[in-house]
Amino acid sequence: MIKKDRLIDVIIENLPKISDTEISILLKNEIDKQKRTINFIASENIPYAETVAPLPLILGNKYAEGSIGSRFYPGCSVIDAIEECAINRCKKLFGGEFVSVQPHAGSQANQIAILALLPNGGKIMSMDFNSGGHLSHGHPLSIVASRYQIVSYTVSKETALIDYDYLRDLAKKEKPNLIIAGASSYSRSINFSLFRSIANEIGALLMVDMAHIAGLVAAGIHENPVPFADLVTATTHKTLRGCRGGFIIAKNKYSTAIERATMPGVQGGPFMNAIAGKAITFFYAQKNSFKIYQQKILENTQFCIEYLKKMDIPIISNGSDIHYFLLNTGAFGKSGAKIQDSLENIGILVNKNCIPFDTRSPKETSGIRIGLPYETARSITHNELEEKMKCIGEMVRKI
Numbered sequence: 001m002i003k004k005d006r007l008i009d010v011i012i013e014n015l016p017k018i019s020d021t022e023i024s025i026l027l028k029n030e031i032d033k034q035k036r037t038i039n040f041i042a043s044e045n046i047p048y049a050e051t052v053a054p055l056p057l058i059l060g061n062k063y064a065e066g067s068i069g070s071r072f073y074p075g076c077s078v079i080d081a082i083e084e085c086a087i088n089r090c091k092k093l094f095g096g097e098f099v100s101v102q103p104h105a106g107s108q109a110n111q112i113a114i115l116a117l118l119p120n121g122g123k124i125m126s127m128d129f130n131s132g133g134h135l136s137h138g139h140p141l142s143i144v145a146s147r148y149q150i151v152s153y154t155v156s157k158e159t160a161l162i163d164y165d166y167l168r169d170l171a172k173k174e175k176p177n178l179i180i181a182g183a184s185s186y187s188r189s190i191n192f193s194l195f196r197s198i199a200n201e202i203g204a205l206l207m208v209d210m211a212h213i214a215g216l217v218a219a220g221i222h223e224n225p226v227p228f229a230d231l232v233t234a235t236t237h238k239t240l241r242g243c244r245g246g247f248i249i250a251k252n253k254y255s256t257a258i259e260r261a262t263m264p265g266v267q268g269g270p271f272m273n274a275i276a277g278k279a280i281t282f283f284y285a286q287k288n289s290f291k292i293y294q295q296k297i298l299e300n301t302q303f304c305i306e307y308l309k310k311m312d313i314p315i316i317s318n319g320s321d322i323h324y325f326l327l328n329t330g331a332f333g334k335s336g337a338k339i340q341d342s343l344e345n346i347g348i349l350v351n352k353n354c355i356p357f358d359t360r361s362p363k364e365t366s367g368i369r370i371g372l373p374y375e376t377a378r379s380i381t382h383n384e385l386e387e388k389m390k391c392i393g394e395m396v397r398k399i
Contacts, residue, residue: 038380038388039349042212042324042371043238046378048284051236051243051277059273067259073269082276089282093218096226096249101278102262102270106211109233109246110136112266114144114178116250116257117205117231121148122177125170125204128152129362130354131160132186134209151176160317160356161188168198175202181225182209182233185353185369187320192228205230211246213322215239215373218285219294222322230254239294239323239373242281245274293376297323300372303382304389311393316355316367323373328355329396330366337364342395348388 018024059082065072068080068087086101103109114124124144127133131154135142138150151174156163171179181195192208199206208225214234216222226232231250236242248258263269284290305315305325316326329339336352343350354360355367370392375385 037344037347037349039374040370040372040388041349041351041374042369043351044371045238045241045373047237047242047277048280051280051284055243055273055276059276060271062272063269064272065263065269079272082272082279083270086275086279086282089279089286090247090249093282093285094224094226094232094249096232097252098250098255098258100248100250100258100262101245101275102267103233103246103248104267104271104274105244106134106209106233106235106246107136108266109211109235109248110134110209111143112258112261113207113231113233113248113250114148115261115265116254117207118148118177119257119261123149123151123174124178124180125151125153125174125176126180127183127186128154130358131155131356132183133180134182134184134211137180137182137209155186155317155356157357162186162190164191164194164198167195168201171198171202171204176204178205178207180207180209181229182207182211184212185324185326186317187322187325188317189223189321190225192223192225196228208232209234211235212238212324215241215285215290216294216298216322218282219291221291221294221298231258236278236281239297240281240285241290241293241373241377242284243274243277245271245278247278297372297376300376300380300382300385301325304370304372304385307386307389308393311390311397313393313396324369324371326353326355326367326369327392327396328367330355330358330360332396334396335360335364336366336368339368339392339396343392346391348391350392 063073064076064079068083087099090099103112124138126137129139138144153167153170155161179199181190196206206229208229210225210232211234213222216239217224226249233248235246237244301320301323305319314328314331329336340352350368350370352365353367353369354362354365358366360366
């Protein structure tokens with residue numbers, strides 16, 4: 001495994017020279033900043049260099065609206081082969097009947113998925129934002145909420161875990177057309193089988209957003225939601241450690257609806273450089289070294305949790321089953337925003353995050369989220385993690 005800042009250097013070496021002095025200086029500043037900071041932002045990672053450069057130079061100028069064999073522009077025979085390669089590799093990793101690798105990002109994948117499953121509107125039941133749900137699952141300010149009726153389920157106040165009995169009762173009462181499982185800041189494994197059972201009881205569709213856990217699923221160390229869901233969305237740039245982008249896995253019967261929801265529903269032409277990057281991402285995810293990397297992420301996550309518990313720092317849900325966890329900064333009367341800013345000042349990046357039943361606004365929050373994919377990619381040691389967790393714990397207590 002390439003160590004430390006050499007990972008960033010590999011990407012830089014593949015970039016062309018930039019004659020725009022102002023942007024060139026700003027890029028150098030960002031490179032320097034990334035090298036000197038420790039990154040515990042759960043959504044971020046260092047991509048494999050081949051998934052991001054020099055693909056834009058070759059494929060970034062090609063328009064390819066439509067699907068394989070049915071494009072709206074000529075000259076797409078090689079483009080078709082690249083997209084088919086990405087699709088086949090995705091199926092090999094996750095299974096599933098139909099795959100779309102065209103979504104530009106996770107939020108677009110979710111918008112496309114919902115539009116395809118419920119083209120005429122309807123009711124959606126998804127996780128409450130403060131409990132860990134993603135904005136694109138139906139936050140009041142999202143485009144999804146403007147088109148669909150949203151019912152939110154929360155976690156238990158006592159455990160911060162999903163209460164499946166409560167979930168079933170809510171589903172029977174509200175009778176949503178679609179249930180969404182998956183989260184942005186819920187750190188425990190989700191029982192996809194139970195979600196499927198609940199959806200079946202009321203005749204609802206089931207969608208799973210596995211954007212955060214896709215790398216763990218690909219490595220075979222987290223349950224795969226594909227066999228349980230009507231449709232699964234994901235991203236390639238978090239635990240999968242590839243280029244920025246989204247993808248969808250679904251049952252064949254939704255293929256036409258997904259293609260129409262993609263274009264002209266939500267997007268225009270796909271980013272073919274990103275699709276090639278996704279194909280390379282799926283290639284790397286098949287390697288044994290990728291599985292070792294995912295296992296190391298989980299090991300590092302547990303190490304950090306145990307260290308902070310020894311400092312008596314409250315962990316939301318008392319732990320994690322995945323690659324990130326949440327700290328309750330509100331227990332010390334501190335906002336997550338204050339902790340985030342103070343840690344950035346000493347070169348440690350975490351993100352402020354709402355916690356279940358948070359009384360602070362999303363701009364302030366009562367928690368922070370700590371993720372290990374980025375620093376695990378840089379081969380951070382337990383000694384280094386101990387040093388950084390000590391800084392975080394002391395900051396939470398002392399500010």
